[in-house]
Amino acid sequence: MTAKRQLRLGAFMRPVSIHTGAWRYPGAWPDANFSFAAYRRFARTLERGKFDALFMADHLAVLNMPMEALKRSHTVSSFDPLTLLPALAVETERLGLIATASTTYNEPYHIARKFASLDHISGGRAGWNLVTTANPDAALNFGHDEHMAHGERYKRAREFFDAVTGLWDSWADDAFVRDVESGIYFDPDRLRVLDHKGPELSVRGPLNIARPVQGWPVIVQAGSSEAGRQIAAETAEAVFSAPSTLDDGRRFYADVKGRMDRLGRNRDHLKILPGCFVVVGETVAEAREKRALLDSLVHYDSAVASLSIALGVDASRFDPDGPLPEIPETEASKSGRERAIALGRREGLTVRQLAQRLGGYAGLAMVGTPATVADEMEAWLAADACDGFNVMFPYLPGGLDEFVDGVVPELQRRGLFRRGYEGATLRENLGLPRPANRFFPPRA
Numbered sequence: 343m344t345a346k347r348q349l350r351l352g353a354f355m356r357p358v359s360i361h362t363g364a365w366r367y368p369g370a371w372p373d374a375n376f377s378f379a380a381y382r383r384f385a386r387t388l389e390r391g392k393f394d395a396l397f398m399a400d401h402l403a404v405l406n407m408p409m410e411a412l413k414r415s416h417t418v419s420s421f422d423p424l425t426l427l428p429a430l431a432v433e434t435e436r437l438g439l440i441a442t443a444s445t446t447y448n449e450p451y452h453i454a455r456k457f458a459s460l461d462h463i464s465g466g467r468a469g470w471n472l473v474t475t476a477n478p479d480a481a482l483n484f485g486h487d488e489h490m491a492h493g494e495r496y497k498r499a500r501e502f503f504d505a506v507t508g509l510w511d512s513w514a515d516d517a518f519v520r521d522v523e524s525g526i527y528f529d530p531d532r533l534r535v536l537d538h539k540g541p542e543l544s545v546r547g548p549l550n551i552a553r554p555v556q557g558w559p560v561i562v563q564a565g566s567s568e569a570g571r572q573i574a575a576e577t578a579e580a581v582f583s584a585p586s587t588l589d590d591g592r593r594f595y596a597d598v599k600g601r602m603d604r605l606g607r608n609r610d611h612l613k614i615l616p617g618c619f620v621v622v623g624e625t626v627a628e629a630r631e632k633r634a635l636l637d638s639l640v641h642y643d644s645a646v647a648s649l650s651i652a653l654g655v656d657a658s659r660f661d662p663d664g665p666l667p668e669i670p671e672t673e674a675s676k677s678g679r680e681r682a683i684a685l686g687r688r689e690g691l692t693v694r695q696l697a698q699r700l701g702g703y704a705g706l707a708m709v710g711t712p713a714t715v716a717d718e719m720e721a722w723l724a725a726d727a728c729d730g731f732n733v734m735f736p737y738l739p740g741g742l743d744e745f746v747d748g749v750v751p752e753l754q755r756r757g758l759f760r761r762g763y764e765g766a767t768l769r770e771n772l773g774l775p776r777p778a779n780r781f782f783p784p785r786a
Contacts, residue, residue: 369737370737444475470559555767617731626710681705
């Protein structure tokens, strides 16, 4: 008899809630994005709820929208993820810690060293969300006048992955003998100088830290474009996807898993986790009232700025009460642009209506009681539309508490979610294998 499939659950923190109105919601903590005490409380609650991981997004530019919108944003101030997550590692024991880090505005040695350090500090709970950075304004903070073209960013990202994982493999697992009697600290035969030289990158190595506890931190990817899907199929072990409907989820799931099949990868070695905005109430009506109140807290200045970011063009020039005009291709996120255009056309929304939807959150949302939310999550899992979800909370701490205290027990009662962690590392809890070292096979 085969075991029942169970959901994997991540918590998407951007840096806390993705919703523009979250910080204004009654009872929410307005300063949560920049409060370590708040993050510590959130992380401990997630671990109590047996979440697989806290997934922290990041951004590399503040001046990415008009000041009238920017002054209303609660994400302008946030911690660097790779400074925050090591501190949270000390405050938790099993919760995975996934950070976003750009392949466009970092070097492989930076990324390899920082994530190896996080993996050692946390005892094997690190994950790297490999992103190419969609925001063109980030270029201006790193000495560039123009953002790198979409295709070039993904070309660099693919080689970046090879260089980073090569650096992680530059030490054998048993390289550090630390023989006090002989005075030998490491075995030189168990060290490999990477000496990577490619079209985009040159990295000598080796890394100045031992191989990570997990071999490699878990590799996460979030792009949904053609290039994003392909790099996910080739490299990722978890994908944060953004389908709006179950049918969209099934198509994305089949596409990426099918690419894995063709590459000879085991499809179970990648977990597809759609982003899911969850609002919980004692009744469905109460949950809908909470969502309506939350959406009402988004000012139009913020809404149209969010639309501009999604489209990669200045949407404030459009007629607010007319349909969305034709949108040219840009070097911003292609999948984000396509989702926004598709939503507007599918529902016949005016620019104002589309902006208001995007200004709050326009993606997959489950709004209801613990039982109805569990019903929807179960339906997605049964339909092969996901392996779990990256849960987005509408406001904090209340939205997080309501999910952990209401939805998690309902999922556990149905046998859809763990009651205890399977292991000590993020890989063990996600059911992922520890990668072999490409340079040093196990000793006979």
